Structure formats: C-alpha cells, structure tokens
Amino acid sequence: MSEDALIGLFVATVQFGTLVFLAALGELIAERSGVLNLGVEGMMAMGAVSGFMVGLETGSPWAAFFAAAAVGALVGGFHALVSVVLGADQVVSGLALTIGGLGLAAYVGRNVVGERPETLFTDLGIAGLADIPWIGEIFFDQPPVVYLAVLLGLAVWFVLARTRLGLALRAAGESAPTTDTAGHSVMALRSGAVMVGGAFAGAAGSFLSLYMAPGWVEGTVAGRGWIAVALVIFGAWRPGRLALGALLFGFTLALQPRLQSFDIELLGVQLNSISPALLGILPFVLTVVVLVIISWRYRHRPSPAPAALGLPYRREER
Amino acid sequence: MASSDADHAVWLRGIEKRFPGVIACAGAELRVRPGTIHALLGENGAGKTTMVNVLAGVYRPDGGEVWVNGQRRFFQSPADAIAAGVGMVYQEFRLVPTLTVAENIVLGSAPRLLRSAEIEERVAELSAAYGMAADPTRPVWQLSMGERQRVEILKALWRNASVLVMDEPTAVLTPGEAAELGAALRAMADDGRSVIYISHKLDQVVAFCDEATVLRQGKTVATVDDLQDVDLTELAELMVGSSEGGYVDRPPDLEAGPEVLSLQGVSALNDRGLPALVDINMTVHSHEIVGIVGVSGNGQKELAEVINGLRRPTQGRVTVKQQDVTDASPGDRYRLGLAYVPEDRLGVGLAPKMSVVDNSIVRSYRLQRRGLMLVMAKCVKFCQGLVERFGVRTGRLNDPIAGLSGGNLQRLLLGRELAEQPAVLVAAQPTRGLDVQGVAAIQSHLVDQRSEGVGVLLISEDLDELLALSDRLLVMYEGRVVSELAPDVTPRSVIGEAMAGQVRA
Numbered sequence: 001m002s003e004d005a006l007i008g009l010f011v012a013t014v015q016f017g018t019l020v021f022l023a024a025l026g027e028l029i030a031e032r033s034g035v036l037n038l039g040v041e042g043m044m045a046m047g048a049v050s051g052f053m054v055g056l057e058t059g060s061p062w063a064a065f066f067a068a069a070a071v072g073a074l075v076g077g078f079h080a081l082v083s084v085v086l087g088a089d090q091v092v093s094g095l096a097l098t099i100g101g102l103g104l105a106a107y108v109g110r111n112v113v114g115e116r117p118e119t120l121f122t123d124l125g126i127a128g129l130a131d132i133p134w135i136g137e138i139f140f141d142q143p144p145v146v147y148l149a150v151l152l153g154l155a156v157w158f159v160l161a162r163t164r165l166g167l168a169l170r171a172a173g174e175s176a177p178t179t180d181t182a183g184h185s186v187m188a189l190r191s192g193a194v195m196v197g198g199a200f201a202g203a204a205g206s207f208l209s210l211y212m213a214p215g216w217v218e219g220t221v222a223g224r225g226w227i228a229v230a231l232v233i234f235g236a237w238r239p240g241r242l243a244l245g246a247l248l249f250g251f252t253l254a255l256q257p258r259l260q261s262f263d264i265e266l267l268g269v270q271l272n273s274i275s276p277a278l279l280g281i282l283p284f285v286l287t288v289v290v291l292v293i294i295s296w297r298y299r300h301r302p303s304p305a306p307a308a309l310g311l312p313y314r315r316e317e318r
Numbered sequence: 319m320a321s322s323d324a325d326h327a328v329w330l331r332g333i334e335k336r337f338p339g340v341i342a343c344a345g346a347e348l349r350v351r352p353g354t355i356h357a358l359l360g361e362n363g364a365g366k367t368t369m370v371n372v373l374a375g376v377y378r379p380d381g382g383e384v385w386v387n388g389q390r391r392f393f394q395s396p397a398d399a400i401a402a403g404v405g406m407v408y409q410e411f412r413l414v415p416t417l418t419v420a421e422n423i424v425l426g427s428a429p430r431l432l433r434s435a436e437i438e439e440r441v442a443e444l445s446a447a448y449g450m451a452a453d454p455t456r457p458v459w460q461l462s463m464g465e466r467q468r469v470e471i472l473k474a475l476w477r478n479a480s481v482l483v484m485d486e487p488t489a490v491l492t493p494g495e496a497a498e499l500g501a502a503l504r505a506m507a508d509d510g511r512s513v514i515y516i517s518h519k520l521d522q523v524v525a526f527c528d529e530a531t532v533l534r535q536g537k538t539v540a541t542v543d544d545l546q547d548v549d550l551t552e553l554a555e556l557m558v559g560s561s562e563g564g565y566v567d568r569p570p571d572l573e574a575g576p577e578v579l580s581l582q583g584v585s586a587l588n589d590r591g592l593p594a595l596v597d598i599n600m601t602v603h604s605h606e607i608v609g610i611v612g613v614s615g616n617g618q619k620e621l622a623e624v625i626n627g628l629r630r631p632t633q634g635r636v637t638v639k640q641q642d643v644t645d646a647s648p649g650d651r652y653r654l655g656l657a658y659v660p661e662d663r664l665g666v667g668l669a670p671k672m673s674v675v676d677n678s679i680v681r682s683y684r685l686q687r688r689g690l691m692l693v694m695a696k697c698v699k700f701c702q703g704l705v706e707r708f709g710v711r712t713g714r715l716n717d718p719i720a721g722l723s724g725g726n727l728q729r730l731l732l733g734r735e736l737a738e739q740p741a742v743l744v745a746a747q748p749t750r751g752l753d754v755q756g757v758a759a760i761q762s763h764l765v766d767q768r769s770e771g772v773g774v775l776l777i778s779e780d781l782d783e784l785l786a787l788s789d790r791l792l793v794m795y796e797g798r799v800v801s802e803l804a805p806d807v808t809p810r811s812v813i814g815e816a817m818a819g820q821v822r823a
Contacts, residue, residue, distance in 0.1 A: 161432075162432050167428055170414075171414050175412070175415075177412060181412045182427075183427070301459065
C-alpha cells in the first residue's frame with residue numbers, strides 16, 4: 001500500500017471524525033439536559049440540503065454553514081415543542097423527526113440534485129505546520145470546519161463543566177424537579193439544549209454537502225446521524241471521550257470505502273477480503289460493548305447516563 | 319386584622335387547591351411569626367404538603383392569598399418563592415446525586431462562572447457557621463440521609479431564606495440526628511428566621527416547636543400559640559377528629575405453630591454495594607406476628623427483598639416451610655406459600671396503568687386459564703371476589719388501578735396476596751399513608767391471618783402499630799437484628815434505645 005493511500009485514510013479519518021463529532025456534540029448537549037433526540041439523522045439531512053441550496057444561491061460556504069445550523073435549530077425546535085413543551089414521548093417524536101426530516105429533505109432538494117456550487121470549503125494550510133510530513137497533511141491542512149469543531153468541543157466542555165448554565169443543564173438532565181425548585185426553568189434549559197443540538201447536527205449536515213461529498217442526493221447522510229447517536233453513548237456523555245470516540249468511528253467510516261484496495265495482511269487476515277458492510281457495523285458493536293462495560297463498572301454508583309434522560313417533566317403532576 | 323400582616327413571616331390565607339377528584343385544601347389558614355418554629359400538623363392527606371407547596375411556588379392556589387414578610391405574593395414558580403425568601407426542604411430530597419455537595423448548594427444561585435475551589439470554601443464556611451458538617455467536595459450519592467438533609471438546609475441558608483419549610487424532616491433520621499436537627503433549627507430561629515415544621519410525630523413537635531397549626535381535611539381546625547401549654551392527647555384528637563386512633567385491639571394470645579419462615583446467617587448488600595444486612599437470623603412461626611422495628615434505612619427494605627427473592631443474599635440461607643428457597647425465584651417462593659405486600663405498593667406491588675382486574679390476577683393467573691388462554695370471565699369473577707371480600711371501593715374494574723385511593727389499593731393488594739392461602743405473609747409498611755379506616759381494615763386482616771395460622775412478618779415505622787399487633791419485636795439497627803423484645807412488657811424507652819443502636823446488655 002502506498003504512503004499516499006495511508007495518508008489519505010487518515011485525512012479522511014479526521015474529516016469523518018469531525019462530521020460525527022459535530023453531530024454527536026449537539027446530541028450530547030440535548031441528552032445532558034435530559035432530552036433524547038433520535039432525530040439526528042433527519043436534522044443532518046435537512047442541514048445538508050438547506051446548506052447546499054444556500055451555498056448554490058450565495059456562493060458563500062460560511063453563509064451556507066450557518067443557514068444549515070439555523071435550519072437544524074428550527075427542526076430541533078420542533079422536537080423541543082413536541083417533547084419538552086407538550087411532554088410527548090421523546091422516542092416517538094425523535095423517530096418522527098428522522099423519518100420526516102429525510103423525506104422533507106428529499107422533497108426540498110428535488111430540483112438541485114446533481115448541481116455543483118461554485119465555492120466550497122477549501123483546505124486551510126496552516127502556515128509552517130502544514131508542511132510537516134504526515135502530521136501536517138493530516139492535522140494542519142484541513143477545511144476550517146475541522147478546527148471549528150475542535151473549538152466547539154472545548155467550548156461545550158467549558159460551558160458544561162465551568163459555568164452556571166452548564167451546571168443547570170446537567171442538573172436538568174439528572175433531576176428535573178430539583179432543577180425546577182432550585183429556580184431554573186427546565187423547559188427553557190431543555191428546549192435551548194435541543195435547539196443548539198439541532199444547530200450542531202444541521203451544521204454537520206452541511207459539512208457533508210459542501211465539502212465531504214459536494215452536492216445533494218437523497219441518502220447522502222447514510223446513517224451517520226445514527227452513528228452520532230451511538231457515539232454519545234460510546235463517549236459516556238463526556239465531550240473528551242466523545243472526541244476520542246469520534247476519531248475511532250471516523251476511522252472505520254474512512255476505512256470502509258478503502259478497505260478493498262488495501263492489499264495487506266494483518267494478523268493472518270487479508271484486509272481486502274473483509275466485507276466493508278461488516279466494517280459498517282463496527283461502531284454499533286463497539287457501542288454495545290461500551291454499554292456493557294459501563295453498566296458493569298457503574299453497578300455500585302450512578303451511571304454516567306443522565307438519570308432523567310427521556311423523562312418528560314410537568315410541574316403540577318402528582 | 320390587616321394591621322397584623324407585617325408581623326407575620328408567613329400568612330397563607332384561605333388557601334384552596336383542587337386536584338382531579340381530590341380537594342387538597344379547602345380554605346386552610348397558616349400564620350407564622352418571625353423567629354419561631356411553627357409546627358404544621360395533620361394526618362396524611364390533611365393538606366399539609368399542598369399548603370407548603372403553595373408557599374414554595376410549586377402549586378398555584380385555586381383560591382386564597384399568600385403573604386410573605388408582610389407582602390402579598392403571586393408566585394408563578396419556585397424561583398419566585400426562593401427570591402421572596404422561602405426555602406423548602408422536601409420529604410424526598412431535591413438533590414442531584416451525581417453533583418457534589420457544593421454544586422447542589424449553589425444550584426440556582428451560582429455565579430455565572432464556577433470556580434470550584436472558591437465555591438467549596440464558601441460552602442464550608444457556611445456549614446461551619448451553623449454547625450452542620452458537610453464535605454463540599456463529595457458527590458451527594460455517597461452521603462447518608464442525615465447528611466443529605468443538612469445539604470438541603472444549607473441550600474436554603476445559602477440563599478439567605480427567611481422562611482425554612484421542613485416536610486417530615488425526621489422520618490429519615492436516627493434519634494441522635496433528630497436531636498441535632500432540633501438544635502440547628504433553633505439556631506436559625508434565634509437568627510430571626512422562621513421555620514415551618516411538618517410532622518405527625520407529636521413528641522418531637524412539642525420538643526422542637528413554639529407554635530402550631532392543625533389541619534384536617536384541607537381546613538385549619540386549630541392554632542396553638544404556645545405548645546408548652548398544650549396537652550398532647552388534645553392535639554392528637556384534633557388531628558384525627560373524633561375517632562380514636564386507628565389501632566385494632568391486641569389479638570388474643572395464641573400458641574405459635576410450626577416454623578414457616580427462617581433466615582440463617584443472611585447477609586446482603588444494598589444498591590450501592592455496601593452491607594445492608596449483616597448475619598441476620600430469625601424465624602417466623604405459624605400463628606404469630608413478628609414485628610420489625612427500626613428507623614427506616616436500617617436494612618428493612620433489603621430484608622423484605624431478600625426474603626422475597628428480589629435481592630440475592632451474599633451469605634446465608636432462607637427457608638419457607640423448612641424448604642431452602644435461597645436460590646428460588648420470587649414466583650417459586652409464592653407458589654410455596656410466601657405472600658408479599660411490598661413497601662412501594664404502586665410500582666412494585668401493583669402496575670399503575672394496568673386495570674384492576676389485570677392487577678388482581680398477576681399472581682394467580684394460573685387458576686384463570688383454559689389451556690394457554692386466560693378466561694376473562696374467570697378473571698373478572700376472581701377480581702370481584704377480592705373486591706367484595708376485602709371491601710375495595712373501586713370504579714370500573716377495567717380502569718387503570720392508579721385511580722384508586724391508597725387504602726383501596728392496599729386492600730386489593732393484600733387480598734390478592736392472600737387469595738391462595740399463603741403460609742407466610744411479609745408486609746412492609748402496610749398501613750403507611752392510609753386513612754384511619756384503611757389502617758383499621760388492614761390491621762384487622764393481619765390479625766385474622768394470624769388466627770388462621772399464617773405467620774406474619776410485619777415491617778413498619780409505626781411503633782404503636784407494632785406494639786399493638788406483634789407477638790415478638792425484632793429491632794434492626796445498621797443491618798443487624800440487635801435485640802428481640804416482648805411488646806407488652808418492654809418500656810418504650812428501651813425500644814427507643816435499641817432503635818438508636820444502644821442495646822443494654
């Protein structure tokens with residue numbers, strides 16, 4: 001296998017990692033506030049198509065990126081309205097969002113299939129660093145969204161761990177009545193978290209349609225939203241572990257299309273004889289393994305999963 | 319009357335609050351002077367908790383006025399009440415187990431940016447100032463109930479609450495912890511704050527409080543300006559109305575029969591993996607009621623679970639009718655003759671959203687079958703039989719069981735467990751939260767079962783109930799049976815000491 005192919009694999013790993021990291025970071029925010037949103041796949045599709053169309057119209061990838069985030073927040077807002085404000089079942093509402101979002105994206109984008117915008121995100125060669133062999137190409141010559149994702153990850157960690165807002169948000173995800181009686185609005189916290197989470201998913205969708213696979217076709221999200229949902233569990237609801245998990249999941253996503261061309265043997269197995277489909281299920285297998293490890297390791301203390309995850313809250317119910 | 323408004327730290331005037339099918343408050347009144355500890359008394363369901371939830375902004379009243387420190391208030395949320403100086407310590411603590419003590423205390427009033435070290439230092443200063451030790455860096459899930467309560471009080475003090483509401487504060491405490499709490503509350507009152515103290519433990523109320531308000535059926539029936547002048551029995555009568563207590567007469571002595579339940583050297587862990595039961599040895603015979611005494615949280619819950627196969631012992635043997643059931647499933651134990659009325663009647667005992675019929679047959683569904691199918695007519699008939707025999711007041715039998723009142727839920731649950739003539743009945747807190755009639759009904763069923771030869775293990779927090787019904791008392795303290803006492807000849811003070819772990823040799 002050539003050196004270029006290997007570097008290409010790692011470059012793609014970082015990009016796929018960024019894609020699932022952004023979406024999972026948004027889901028992490030929502031879940032830490034106590035709201036499960038299974039609509040990530042649908043929100044990403046809506047972000048992908050709307051970002052792509054704004055990109056076509058304006059020629060500005062940044063305008064497209066933020067428009068996609070806004071659309072994602074709006075779609076997330078629908079989930080917030082149904083499941084947080086009206087107290088409906090979060091699983092049903094989230095699944096509806098995925099099914100509806102995919103369908104709506106296909107409808108909205110039916111006339112732009114096959115078009116190509118003039119300007120896309122371009123790689124940002126960071127002066128001095130981009131020229132380092134291997135490392136430079138993999139880490140310092142990537143599109144700006146990659147670096148933005150790193151900054152967002154740090155920001156989310158900081159807000160959750162070190163601010164009043166983060167404390168309130170974590171409390172809402174653990175015990176809504178406690179948070180309510182402490183004087184924070186659970187509804188505002190959760191709705192806000194779901195909408196910000198939607199914005200992250202929408203933005204991730206546009207990274208797909210404006211850089212990774214420029215253009216729009218139905219099915220372009222291809223299950224990456226579900227991988228993001230699994231990644232939140234894999235990361236044990238913590239931003240740091242989420243980043244590590246994103247690189248691992250990103251690696252399997254990047255390896256999938258390349259596997260057939262890798263004519264090497266590892267541990268007595270010819271790599272190109274492994275089915276890419278099998279590789280596709282690896283993130284989910286790993287997630288289940290991590291779930292089992294978590295439930296074993298945390299058998300005598302509270303699990304890292306937010307205790308109130310999935311439970312709607314109404315104040316005057318008794 | 320208006321002139322005295324400013325004199326009151328709290329004035330709840332003519333409070334009305336209705337819930338679907340229930341009138342919780344019907345014009346109740348509560349006035350609290352600054353710098354006093356005020357007892358709010360009443361039976362379960364008298365409206366005490368609803369009143370203080372109105373004061374805390376959790377419920378909006380359907381009628382009436384809320385005055386705090388001389389100002390009329392219209393609380394839209396708990397945040398409004400907190401801002402007005404009302405601090406509430408709920409019976410079920412409002413703490414986030416995964417957060418630290420300091421994080422729990424500052425939740426809702428934290429600075430925009432959290433500097434952990436600084437916050438922890440300030441929390442430590444506050445707890446030192448009021449003599450309430452609490453390590454600010456520990457996560458709350460590691461704390462005992464007494465420590466958690468201290469965190470709740472510190473939370474209110476952190477926000478400089480002028481009124482502190484305590485809902486049944488000593489239910490989770492040992493007698494020693496309760497005395498400490500009394501001292502801390504007095505320190506707060508001397509500080510000029512007011513404390514509203516909800517309880518039905520009259521001796522503690524008299525020991526801790528200055529004045530009292532008695533509620534019955536959502537109305538204020540009496541106010542007491544100086545608790546030192548008042549007769550305890552008078553207060554008790556006011557609380558329950560005209561009827562005398564709820565306790566059935568002591569059953570006649572019976573010769574105990576053969577052993578039906580035994581535990582031999584049983585140890586078990588609690589949910590946190592800490593020892594909950596330590597080397598328990600006990601037997602229950604036919605024709606006897608064995609009472610388990612103890613402050614809640616000393617292993618009673620785990621004991622019931624181990625006996626019924628819901629918790630695996632780490633050591634020891636459990637037998638039912640002298641057969642080893644240590645590894646048997648709950649179902650096998652039931653079929654062998656072990657019946658169970660769990661503490662959590664709606665949740666563990668009954669499935670809230672299932673119908674009355676479905677709930678009544680979940681134990682004995684085998685009897686209602688033809689081939690693989692349940693015969694609905696048989697099920698309904700079985701359920702009707704229970705309803706009539708145990709005097710359950712219910713609506714349509716196909717409605718969800720959650721609509722029944724506590725007493726009726728318990729009648730149905732007890733009836734279901736007794737339907738197949740068990741040899742042993744484990745009853746955990748069977749009369750907790752029931753009205754007087756319900757208590758009497760359940761207790762007389764327990765006595766009847768004893769007469770018919772059932773061995774009853776009665777786990778209760780109500781010492782009067784245990785004294786009235788039990789043939790033998792076993793005292794549990796920190797997971798051990800620390801002594802066995804005869805209920806009719808042992809002075810209460812001795813039982814109290816045993817409950818507090820001070821066993822006389």
